[in-house]
Amino acid sequence: MQINLKIFRYLPDSGNKPHYDKYVMEVNPTDRVLDVLEQVRADNDPSLAYRRSCAHGVCGSDAMQINGHNALACKVLVKDLDSTDITIEPLRGLNVLRDLIVDMEPFFDHFRSVQPYFINDSELPADGKERLQSPTERERFDDTTKCILCAACTSSCPSFWADGKYVGPAAIVNAHRFIYDSRDTAATERLEIMNEATGVWRCRTIFNCTEACPRDIKITKAIAEVKKAIITGKLEN
Amino acid sequence: MSSFKTTMIGYVGYRGREGQISFLLHRITGLGTALFLTIHILDTSLVYFFPQLYSHAIDVYRTTAFGIGEIALVFSVLFHGVNGLRVAYVDLIAPKLWTIPKSRSSVRWTLAVTLILWLPAAGIMLYNILRHNYGLFGG
Numbered sequence: 445m446q447i448n449l450k451i452f453r454y455l456p457d458s459g460n461k462p463h464y465d466k467y468v469m470e471v472n473p474t475d476r477v478l479d480v481l482e483q484v485r486a487d488n489d490p491s492l493a494y495r496r497s498c499a500h501g502v503c504g505s506d507a508m509q510i511n512g513h514n515a516l517a518c519k520v521l522v523k524d525l526d527s528t529d530i531t532i533e534p535l536r537g538l539n540v541l542r543d544l545i546v547d548m549e550p551f552f553d554h555f556r557s558v559q560p561y562f563i564n565d566s567e568l569p570a571d572g573k574e575r576l577q578s579p580t581e582r583e584r585f586d587d588t589t590k591c592i593l594c595a596a597c598t599s600s601c602p603s604f605w606a607d608g609k610y611v612g613p614a615a616i617v618n619a620h621r622f623i624y625d626s627r628d629t630a631a632t633e634r635l636e637i638m639n640e641a642t643g644v645w646r647c648r649t650i651f652n653c654t655e656a657c658p659r660d661i662k663i664t665k666a667i668a669e670v671k672k673a674i675i676t677g678k679l680e681n
Numbered sequence: 682m683s684s685f686k687t688t689m690i691g692y693v694g695y696r697g698r699e700g701q702i703s704f705l706l707h708r709i710t711g712l713g714t715a716l717f718l719t720i721h722i723l724d725t726s727l728v729y730f731f732p733q734l735y736s737h738a739i740d741v742y743r744t745t746a747f748g749i750g751e752i753a754l755v756f757s758v759l760f761h762g763v764n765g766l767r768v769a770y771v772d773l774i775a776p777k778l779w780t781i782p783k784s785r786s787s788v789r790w791t792l793a794v795t796l797i798l799w800l801p802a803a804g805i806m807l808y809n810i811l812r813h814n815y816g817l818f819g820g
């Protein structure tokens with residue numbers, strides 16, 4: 445099938461303004477958007493820059509805005525876009541370093557700010573081995589363990605566009621993952637971080653994040669659970 | 682790009698679903714309501730400071746353009762109120778609505794309830810404009 449492709453191009457300090465390159469291309473309906481980008485780079489313009497690594501929806505490198513919606517280029521088939529006009533742009537709300545590559549550092553800073561690691565300084569169990577957890581306790585935070593830090597959610601959030609100081613959905617998802625882990629002991633500390641002006645209260649329950657997540661994490665639900673835990677001071681809900 | 686520009690382009694260009702549409706409508710209707718309140722406080726204060734100007738202000742309110750603006754204003758107040766209740770209810774009371782399908786349908790319900798409340802009011806207001814400003818319906 446024939447597609448009309450439009451790709452955002454920008455090389456800071458080159459003197460050129462941000463613009464779109466247009467291509468009319470022959471592709472297979474079952475090609476992924478990532479394949480289309482590879483084809484452009486092979487056949488038309490080797491200078492086109494984007495991130496990719498696994499090409500199978502695991503590493504989270506190739507999140508971008510495809511026809512106005514955030515997704516992983518390696519998980520979207522051309523035929524599923526329901527249009528032969530395809531526009532590819534970098535993630536919104538993060539500075540463009542080059543073409544489709546954005547500066548992920550602010551995003552990772554927010555991730556780090558929620559202490560996304562296991563905290564428990566108490567004595568190990570008597571046998572000196574692992575701290576046990578029941579399947580139900582594990583199930584409680586299963587959904588939020590799936591995050592691959594692609595930033596599709598955070599950069600789809602109008603609250604994040606308006607103020608980059610908001611920690612954003614991805615950081616909250618990762619806070620949730622540890623807040624609800626029965627083996628972790630720093631929930632109170634993390635809830636305090638979440639309760640700050642840059643925390644969960646910036647969320648307007650818009651659901652753009654949940655709609656964008658390539659791992660189908662119920663992000664708005666996780667955020668709402670954290671909000672509720674802050675209000676009630678209790679973790680079970 | 683400034684965050685203002687990023688946000689504005691995102692509002693228009695990002696293809697969010699019902700949630701984004703209701704968020705945008707909430708902002709617009711909120712601004713509309715705030716603007717009305719400001720004007721209303723100012724014009725009411727005219728009664729005290731400049732009584733002649735006050736009656737002039739009331740005449741301006743009776744014009745068709747203002748009448749249509751007021752019909753839009755009623756929509757703004759109703760949508761902003763109903764949607765505000767929806768968001769508070771979803772956020773604080775109803776965990777079962779924390780899913781995409783439920784959120785989408787809650788937005789559609791909000792719009793339906795707003796229209797049901799608004800249409801009769803809009804009808805009456807339109808009737809009054811036509812009657813008083815255009816002499817229809819024996820006015």
Ligand code: FES
Nearest residue numbers: 499501503504518
């Ligand atoms: S390239 Fe790894 S997620 Fe798409």
